[in-house]
Structures are given as C-alpha cells and as structure tokens.
Amino acid sequence: MRDWMKKGLAASMGLAVISKERMEKILRDMVKRGEMTPSASKELLEKLIVRGEQEQEQLDQYLRGRMNKLLKEMNISTHEDIQDLKQQIHLLEERLTRLETKYGTPPQEDPDQGS
Known part of the structure; x- marks a missing residue:
C-alpha cells in the first residue's frame, strides 16, 4: 500500500x-x-x-x-492510537508508583522461577 x-x-x-x-x-x-x-x-x-x-x-x-x-x-493502529496508549501507560505507572509509595512496594517475583 x-x-x-x-x-x-x-x-x-x-x-x-x-x-x-x-x-x-x-x-x-x-x-x-x-x-x-x-x-x-x-x-x-x-x-x-x-x-x-x-x-x-x-x-x-x-x-x-x-x-x-x-x-x-482494517483495524490498524495509527500513530495517534499508539500515543494515546503510551499516555495511558504513563498515567498508570505514576499511579502505581504513588500507591507503592503509600502502601509499600510488594515483593518482586523472580522471573526465572516461573509458575
């Protein structure tokens, strides 16, 4: 195209x-x-x-x-769609950081351990 x-x-x-x-x-x-x-x-x-x-x-x-x-x-994402998603991720990361600061950081899972 x-x-x-x-x-x-x-x-x-x-x-x-x-x-x-x-x-x-x-x-x-x-x-x-x-x-x-x-x-x-x-x-x-x-x-x-x-x-x-x-x-x-x-x-x-x-x-x-x-x-x-x-x-x-064709259900193809545009640059604008991707930028919107990046903004949403950024806002969620900020919110998560505030919650972790307020309530403490939960223990990290070891990615090598698997489920």
Whole structure:
C-alpha cells in the first residue's frame, strides 16, 4: 500500500511541476505575441500557483481522511492510537508508583522461577 501511495504522490507532484512549466511557457508565449504584459503574466502565474497550492492542500486533507478511514476499517493502529496508549501507560505507572509509595512496594517475583 505504501508503494501505491508513493507512486500516487510522485505522480501528482510531477503533474504539478509539468503544469507549472507548461503554464509558464504559455504565458511567455502570450507575452511574446503581445497578448499580455509581463507584469500581468507574472501576476496570473502567482495566482495560479496559490490556487494550485490550495487545491493540493485540499487533496492532502482528503487523502489523509481517506487513509485514516481505511486504517480504521482494517483495524490498524495509527500513530495517534499508539500515543494515546503510551499516555495511558504513563498515567498508570505514576499511579502505581504513588500507591507503592503509600502502601509499600510488594515483593518482586523472580522471573526465572516461573509458575
């Protein structure tokens, strides 16, 4: 699945670069033909880049949401799930330490003895 994601992201980035290069060429040609001023060309390109970045962010958000949904459907733990569990363990360890301090530490079992 990671390979598929990497290929998809690389393709989208490649398309973005090609699109930017193609748009720059089109705008340069329009300036050469006198259909657009250089400043108007630059302004339009900047607007298109901003719009492209906004659309890329929307796509990223959609993909993150979709991936999270797929991970949940597949019952795979996310980084957030693991962090939550680590926090719970930390809180339980603190609570256990307080209880051991208050009531004394119980004798440790020898792990080599077995049951």
